[in-house]
Amino acid sequence: MKRADWLAAVLYFLIALPALQAARAGEAAAEKPLPATTEAALLMKDIVPEAPVYIRVFKEESELEVWKARPNGRYALIKTFPICNWGGTLGPKRTQGDSMSPEGFYGVTPGAMKPDSKYHLAFNIGYPNALDRALGRTGAYIMVHGDCRSVGCFAMSDKLIEEIYAFVRDALAAGEPSVPVHVFPFRMTDANIKRHADNPARDTWGPLKQAYDDFGETREPPKIGMCGKRYVVNSLTPVGMDPNAACPALIGKRLAPLSPRLSRRLAQNDPSLEARGKKMKTAQESSSIYGFFTSLSWGSTTATISAENRPARQSSDASLGAVQPLLGP
Incomplete structure (x- = not known):
């Protein structure tokens, strides 16, 4: 190698060294275990x-x-x-x-x-x-x-x-x-929703509110589906991940394990429902987005729990507010 070529190679290495060191530092950071x-x-x-x-x-x-x-x-x-x-x-x-x-x-x-x-x-x-x-x-x-x-x-x-x-x-x-x-x-507490009532993005927050509230009750990550160009949260009836697909006529919601008795009753009333999945909480006519969040009726299929027998719903806002992390930041 000519002296000029050798000097050029050394110069190139010295110029590239900081980038190489940074790359190695990045690799080391990516491999660090949890504290x-x-x-x-x-x-x-x-x-x-x-x-x-x-x-x-x-x-x-x-x-x-x-x-x-x-x-x-x-x-x-x-x-x-x-x-x-x-x-x-x-x-x-x-x-x-x-x-x-x-x-x-x-x-x-x-x-x-x-x-x-x-x-x-x-x-x-x-x-x-x-x-x-x-x-x-x-x-x-x-x-x-x-x-x-x-x-x-x-x-x-x-x-x-x-x-x-x-x-x-x-x-x-x-x-x-x-x-x-x-x-x-x-x-997504009720107070925060009210505080942002005039925000133009409010009409996109319905599924996020559902996911927040559901997680407050179950402590299980919400199951997310897509249909009708919208999100579906914790659906009872199977909903895939194709936002362009039509939504089922009835979707429902599942949050807690079904009792064997209610499981059998659901299967008898409508075998297409996932009767062995989790407990139905609400249902909606898929043609109404707002009904998705508020309806408690299955139409001609009766499968809800009467109000007097339904356990009191814990406030997710209160329960989440009481959660403390195992470790501080």
């Missing part, structure tokens, strides 16, 4: 570190919650992380370049992990989902990442994204196919 204090707290609650994860994001409060499954299938709040920055205002993201952070139901798959992100670490939450695309919403690469800067993503500090990343990485490695990430405009 020992976090693992100890999980084990004390009989939660294995690789247990399934559920993430909730609240824009107005600038908070990200990490929940993990306990052996009984219920989820425990592990930690609430402060969000450095998110983009835009309350309401869903609609177009590429609007700098808005989305709202809705998303998920992180193994291919969405970004250990080499220029924002320290990142994972893609999956916007736009099928419903977003059906509604004509555009944009891409909405991440939870580090570096505290955002033009539509949810930006954390570098230290906090390392722990959040480890939670998601370990759950995916243990077999969780997709970590649900549900993004809310705020904590």
